[in-house]
Amino acid sequence: MKLIIGNWKMFPSSPKEAKSIFNGIKKGVRGVTHAKVIVCPPALFISTLIAIKAKAKISIGGQNSSFEDEGAHTGETSPRALALIGATHVILGHSERRAMGETNKEVSAKVVAAIRNKLTVVLCVGEKARDEHGAYFNEVAMQLHSSLEGFPKNEFKRLVIAYEPIWAIGAKAKRAATPSDCREMSILIRRELTEYFGKKVAFTIPILYGGSVDDRNAEGFLKEGEADGLLVGRISLDPEKFSTIIHIANNFRKL
Numbered sequence: 001m002k003l004i005i006g007n008w009k010m011f012p013s014s015p016k017e018a019k020s021i022f023n024g025i026k027k028g029v030r031g032v033t034h035a036k037v038i039v040c041p042p043a044l045f046i047s048t049l050i051a052i053k054a055k056a057k058i059s060i061g062g063q064n065s066s067f068e069d070e071g072a073h074t075g076e077t078s079p080r081a082l083a084l085i086g087a088t089h090v091i092l093g094h095s096e097r098r099a100m101g102e103t104n105k106e107v108s109a110k111v112v113a114a115i116r117n118k119l120t121v122v123l124c125v126g127e128k129a130r131d132e133h134g135a136y137f138n139e140v141a142m143q144l145h146s147s148l149e150g151f152p153k154n155e156f157k158r159l160v161i162a163y164e165p166i167w168a169i170g171a172k173a174k175r176a177a178t179p180s181d182c183r184e185m186s187i188l189i190r191r192e193l194t195e196y197f198g199k200k201v202a203f204t205i206p207i208l209y210g211g212s213v214d215d216r217n218a219e220g221f222l223k224e225g226e227a228d229g230l231l232v233g234r235i236s237l238d239p240e241k242f243s244t245i246i247h248i249a250n251n252f253r254k255l
């Protein structure tokens with residue numbers, strides 16, 4: 001089953017708007033049986049959305065969480081609290097957080113803490129730029145290895161990898177990656193995961209693509225790109241387009 005994750009980032013700023021976008025997505029997932037949908041709103045709206053979720057098959061996730069369950073960490077989000085309020089997933093190591101100074105070491109500590117609290121981790125990796133010699137493959141491999149340090153191997157079911165090339169993320173990106181960019185990087189990621197978890201497990205860990213995904217290019221990433229799902233930024237705030245992506249994913253019934 002394909003996984004479609006919406007990363008709302010720091011949008012919207014009003015609870016009313018958050019509810020309205022979410023209600024739009026709720027309508028959009030009606031009848032969807034073969035795609036798993038996760039919405040990651042700003043932390044302030046997580047409880048609000050969980051409260052109005054009712055029977056909709058949408059999971060709610062955070063966009064970051066701390067390496068500790070409790071402590072003197074002003075402004076941080078506790079993974080334990082996230083789990084206790086009903087979130088099931090958390091995005092960790094997003095490039096926008098790495099750009100604020102988050103290191104692989106910090107990401108790996110956050111991953112371990114999230115897993116300890118039974119959250120499923122959506123671990124983001126991706127290169128800053130592409131060079132003609134392919135050094136970016138090493139960059140991503142290194143990032144993955146270091147971010148997974150200490151990951152308890154028996155918890156592999158709680159791990160999702162999101163490949164998000166930084167140059168393809170956000171409104172300023174010139175373009176999305178191509179399905180073939182996505183496919184070749186997932187092969188590399190799968191190889192690295194095989195080293196860590198062994199082949200059998202590595203093939204069960206979903207590898208998603210993220211970076212300027214929209215309703216027009218989504219199918220290409222899932223089909224030719226062979227992505228197990230998508231991490232969608234801007235477009236996940238547009239219920240109509242996001243629902244179109246969800247339905248495209250729903251049509252891939254073979255997984």
Ligand code: PGA
Nearest residue numbers: 169170211212213233234
């Ligand atoms: P974008 O963001 O879809 O707006 O490019 C993706 C992400 O950063 O997760």
